[in-house]
Amino acid sequence: AQSVTQLGSHVSVSEGALVLLRCNYSSSVPPYLFWYVQYPNQGLQLLLKYTSAATLVKGINGFEAEFKKSETSFHLTKPSAHMSDAAEYFCAVSPSGANNLFFGTGTRLTVIP
Amino acid sequence: GAGVSQSPSNKVTEKGKDVELRCDPISGHTALYWYRQSLGQGLEFLIYFQGNSAPDKSGLPSDRFSAERTGGSVSTLTIQRTQQEDSAVYLCASSLYSGGAETQYFGPGTRLLVL
Numbered sequence: 001a002q003s004v005t006q007l008g009s010h011v012s013v014s015e016g017a018l019v020l021l022r023c024n025y026s027s028s029v030p031p032y033l034f035w036y037v038q039y040p041n042q043g044l045q046l047l048l049k050y051t052s053a054a055t056l057v058k059g060i061n062g063f064e065a066e067f068k069k070s071e072t073s074f075h076l077t078k079p080s081a082h083m084s085d086a087a088e089y090f091c092a093v094s095p096s097g098a099n100n101l102f103f104g105t106g107t108r109l110t111v112i113p
Numbered sequence: 114g115a116g117v118s119q120s121p122s123n124k125v126t127e128k129g130k131d132v133e134l135r136c137d138p139i140s141g142h143t144a145l146y147w148y149r150q151s152l153g154q155g156l157e158f159l160i161y162f163q164g165n166s167a168p169d170k171s172g173l174p175s176d177r178f179s180a181e182r183t184g185g186s187v188s189t190l191t192i193q194r195t196q197q198e199d200s201a202v203y204l205c206a207s208s209l210y211s212g213g214a215e216t217q218y219f220g221p222g223t224r225l226l227v228l
Contacts, residue, residue: 045219
C-alpha cells in the first residue's frame with residue numbers, strides 16, 4: 001500500500017529563515033508527487049508537482065522540491081520564509097496507474113516575526 | 114476562471130439524518146474526486162468519476178455513502194443515516210483529464226458537523 005510520511009506535524013521558523021518540510025514516500029516505482037498548501041478555511045492549492053521530468057521542481061511563492069529516488073524523498077524548501085507562508089502543507093503521491101491522491105498527515109508551518 | 118465550488122459551506126445535522134453535499138467542478142474538467150478531511154484520519158480519498166466510466170468507489174467508508182455525477186458535471190455526495198464519526202470537511206476536486214500526473218484543483222470544502 002502507498003504511504004506518505006511527513007516528519008514533523010508542526011514546524012516553526014523565523015521570518016527570513018530557511019523553510020524545510022520533509023516528505024518521504026513508500027513505493028517500489030517512483031510515483032507522481034505533489035505538495036499542496038492549505039490556508040485557514042480554504043481548500044488545497046497546488047504548490048508544485050513532480051511528474052518524472054526534472055528532479056528539482058520549482059513551484060509558486062518561491063517554493064521548490066527535489067525528488068531523490070535513492071532516499072524516496074520529496075522535501076519542500078524555501079530559502080526565506082515570509083509571514084504569508086504560515087499555513088498547513090500536505091505532501092501527496094499518486095502511484096503509477098492510480099488516479100487518486102494519497103496524502104500525508106500534513107505539517108503546520110508557523111512563521112515567527 | 115471560476116474554480117471548484119461546493120455547497121453548502123457548512124452543514125449541521127442530527128445523527129441519523131441524511132445529508133447531500135454538492136460540488137460544481139471547473140468547466141470542462143472530465144475527472145472529479147471527493148476526499149474527506151478529518152482530525153483522526155487526515156485526508157482520505159472517497160470516490161472518483163471520469164467521464165461516463167463507472168466510478169471508482171474504493172474509498173467509500175461504508176454503504177451509507179454514495180455519490181453521483183449528473184451530465185458529467187455536477188456531483189452530489191450523499192451520506193445516509195449520518196453518524197458522529199462522519200463529522201469532517203468534505204473536499205471536492207476536479208482535473209482536466211484523468212491520470213496520476215494531472216493537477217487536481219480543490220474546492221473550499223463543506224464542513225459537516227453531526228450532533
